[in-house]
Amino acid sequence: MLEVVQICKRFGGVTALDRVSLTVAEGEIVGLIGPNGAGKTTLFHVISGFVRPDGGRLRFAGREVIGLPPHRICHLGLARTFQIVQPFTQMSVVDNVAVGCLFGRRDGRTDVRQARDAALRLLDLVELTGVSTLPAHALNLSERKRLEIARALATGPRLLCLDEAMSGLTTAELDRMVHTIRRVHAELHLAVLMVEHNVRLVTRTCPRLVVLNYGQVVADGPTETVVRDPRVVGAYLGTRSGAGA
Ligand SMILES: Nc1ncnc2c1ncn2[C@@H]1O[C@H](COP(=O)(O)OP(=O)(O)OP(=O)(O)O)[C@@H](O)[C@H]1O
């Protein structure tokens, strides 16, 4: 469904992505890990159309998508969350999601009541029903991360890209977030590509891992194999204290 082929991206002298290739199949759940600055967020920017790559090919849902603006890629069924969550802070939680539902409609129709109903169903899925009428600025970090997921889901994706949905959460919140991501994946039958620093959580959630280091894919395969790969241990697991805990 998503096919990334030899993607390159440079920022001045920094090579953020160096011939990155990976695929994500329909309904798959894949973890993308790697040290700070490895290029994970840049890859998300490229596949969602926010940053144009210097080279390589990118196919999503059977189409070449390089050069398409982010909203067109979104309408093809690719949604992403941002590492820094960015809701409309003055708007209520439900309206934040309803805006996404309206935007996600491929037929251009605007039925606000239907959008609100759809938003409430998504808030139930991510366990935010109790705060649906609050302004988004009143939410704590864990709730803002859930809202960000609901807003991405509102556009009706077939592939959901999550950029550090779990960073900064407490241990109890992390367990709930793993549960939520699994539930979203199972109930909406979508593929998930998730960037995550917490290796324990990502290994629990994803049967397959892709590892980036200095902009290059250094491993890609079943999670049990990848976490034992000496290059991965050397590049990432062995050098980041607590990452494997
Ligand atoms: N807009 C930009 N301009 C210049 N350099 C950039 C830009 N965006 C990213 N970079 C550089 O590209 C490299 C990859 O950054 P990126 O944010 O993709 O890493 P990351 O894997 O998401 O890291 P983190 O785990 O810290 O979020 C880094 O060296 C970063 O400084």
Ligand SMILES: [Mg+2]
């Ligand atoms: Mg990042």
